[in-house]
Amino acid sequence: MAEHDPGERRGGADTPRLFKMFKDDPEGADKRLFGRVPYPDRRGFLRGAGLATMTAMVGMAIPFHRTMPSGFIPMALAESEGALEGKDGLTVLNDRPVNAETPPHLLDDAVTPTSRHFIRNNGLVPADRDPDSWTLTVDGLVDKPMELSIGDLRSNFEVVTENLTIECGGNGRSFFDPPASGNQWTLGAVGCSQWTGVRLADVLKAAGVKDSAIYTAHYGADMHLSGDPEKLPISRGVPIEKAMNPHNLIAFEQNGEPIHTMNGAPLRLVVPGWPGSCSQKWLTRIQLRDVVHDGPKMTGKSYRVPNRPVAPGEEVANEDFVIIEAMPVKSLITSPMTGVETDSRSMEVRGHAWAGDDQVAKMEVSIDFGATWMEAELDAPVNPYAWQQWRAQVSFPQAGYYEVWARATSDKGVSQPHAIAWNPKGYLNNSMHRVSVRVA
Numbered sequence: 458m459a460e461h462d463p464g465e466r467r468g469g470a471d472t473p474r475l476f477k478m479f480k481d482d483p484e485g486a487d488k489r490l491f492g493r494v495p496y497p498d499r500r501g502f503l504r505g506a507g508l509a510t511m512t513a514m515v516g517m518a519i520p521f522h523r524t525m526p527s528g529f530i531p532m533a534l535a536e537s538e539g540a541l542e543g544k545d546g547l548t549v550l551n552d553r554p555v556n557a558e559t560p561p562h563l564l565d566d567a568v569t570p571t572s573r574h575f576i577r578n579n580g581l582v583p584a585d586r587d588p589d590s591w592t593l594t595v596d597g598l599v600d601k602p603m604e605l606s607i608g609d610l611r612s613n614f615e616v617v618t619e620n621l622t623i624e625c626g627g628n629g630r631s632f633f634d635p636p637a638s639g640n641q642w643t644l645g646a647v648g649c650s651q652w653t654g655v656r657l658a659d660v661l662k663a664a665g666v667k668d669s670a671i672y673t674a675h676y677g678a679d680m681h682l683s684g685d686p687e688k689l690p691i692s693r694g695v696p697i698e699k700a701m702n703p704h705n706l707i708a709f710e711q712n713g714e715p716i717h718t719m720n721g722a723p724l725r726l727v728v729p730g731w732p733g734s735c736s737q738k739w740l741t742r743i744q745l746r747d748v749v750h751d752g753p754k755m756t757g758k759s760y761r762v763p764n765r766p767v768a769p770g771e772e773v774a775n776e777d778f779v780i781i782e783a784m785p786v787k788s789l790i791t792s793p794m795t796g797v798e799t800d801s802r803s804m805e806v807r808g809h810a811w812a813g814d815d816q817v818a819k820m821e822v823s824i825d826f827g828a829t830w831m832e833a834e835l836d837a838p839v840n841p842y843a844w845q846q847w848r849a850q851v852s853f854p855q856a857g858y859y860e861v862w863a864r865a866t867s868d869k870g871v872s873q874p875h876a877i878a879w880n881p882k883g884y885l886n887n888s889m890h891r892v893s894v895r896v897a
């Protein structure tokens with residue numbers, strides 16, 4: 458099999474470990490990656506459930522499956538090819554784990570099409586995503602621990618559909634100076650798809666939340682990059698007060714269809730208004746705890762910011778970091794696309810605005826580098842936590858180079874800043890979006 462071994466060729470730092478895992482324990486590796494029952498036949502070729510899972514993962518039939526060995530990592534997986542199947546125009550920042558954002562001009566729709574919803578993975582997508590056998594466990598500090606199928610969720614609870622904004626806490630990180638390590642998101646780690654599911658609060662109420670419960674812990678089926686089944690890529694939670702917000706969904710549909718694989722199929726949480734990391738994908742378990750959850754990416758400096766303004770580059774001790782809760786007020790210009798050249802003196806500028814747990818109350822644009830602002834027309838959200846559409850007709854007085862700036866203000870009177878509030882991990886960049894326009 459040596460000539461098939463592409464391990465040297467490509468991939469992130471962890472790819473060699475994945476290959477090592479297959480070399481050391483091919484059957485165990487199969488089991489971990491391709492689900493619970495791999496079924497190799499006596500000669501070691503893949504068949505049955507293992508083959509079905511692998512076929513699903515590569516997205517099409519494997520004509521030579523009879524000679525495809527078990528304990529063998531398909532190139533498609535090693536290269537994360539096919540990961541962006543059903544996605545359109547996304548910019549890939551990283552392929553292992555898959556991280557891809559959407560250029561702002563492709564986010565022009567009020568409802569983000571599934572093909573344009575960004576992807577932020579911390580681990581490896583679970584192979585076994587069968588909606589019929591999927592179960593969600595609700596346990597911890599509840600009166601009645603429950604194990605629910607997706608069918609149970611649909612039939613025992615009210616099914617609701619809402620447009621909900623999900624933004625990664627690190628969106629905008631690439632603009633930090635000095636730079637912050639992590640995915641170098643520019644503007645497009647945000648989207649507002651239409652999600653269908655049941656209210657998290659209804660499910661928790663049915664389980665009976667004990668008085669001692671103060672925090673949720675969310676678990677998903679994705680695998681740690683190392684392939685170590687004992688490790689979790691990410692497990693975050695929210696205070697019980699946020700968990701009970703009626704707009705959090707345990708979702709099984711995205712834009713009226715099954716959720717995209719990369720966006721958490723077949724079941725995910727959507728906890729809008731807070732960092733995207735609260736919205737566990739491939740959701741398998743919600744546990745209620747009497748302590749602030751301490752799963753991977755809950756502790757240390759993950760999804761935390763200093764408890765005070767700090768100077769760019771300043772060292773901050775771990776104990777001075779606080780967990781990020783609501784995301785800040787922000788907006789995006791989705792048209793025109795930056796760099797546009799036009800010979801028209803008049804142009805519609807438009808986009809979306811959102812404000813964490815709040816609503817956007819005012820939207821303004823400037824074409825003179827912020828010297829003067831004009832108010833844009835701003836729509837109400839179709840439901841709480843949906844981003845809001847805005848538009849303004851701007852007139853350029855003469856030919857030349859312009860920048861269009863956009864600034865949202867929340868109903869709490871908080872506006873987007875000109876400059877980034879620097880923090881060590883590069884979170885919460887809500888500085889104003891600027892696009893360049895050349896008028897001929």
Ligand SMILES: Nc1nc2c(c(=O)[nH]1)N[C@H]1C(S)=C(S)[C@@H](COP(=O)(O)O)O[C@H]1N2
Nearest residue numbers: 575576577578579625677720733734737738
């Ligand atoms: N199980 C699981 N859930 C997860 C993640 C993950 O890596 N694994 N990433 C989180 C982060 S950091 C973000 S920003 C959102 C992104 O959701 P999306 O990929 O559907 O856009 O999912 C969150 N849920």
Ligand SMILES: [Mo]
Nearest residue numbers: 625626733734
């Ligand atoms: Mo994120």
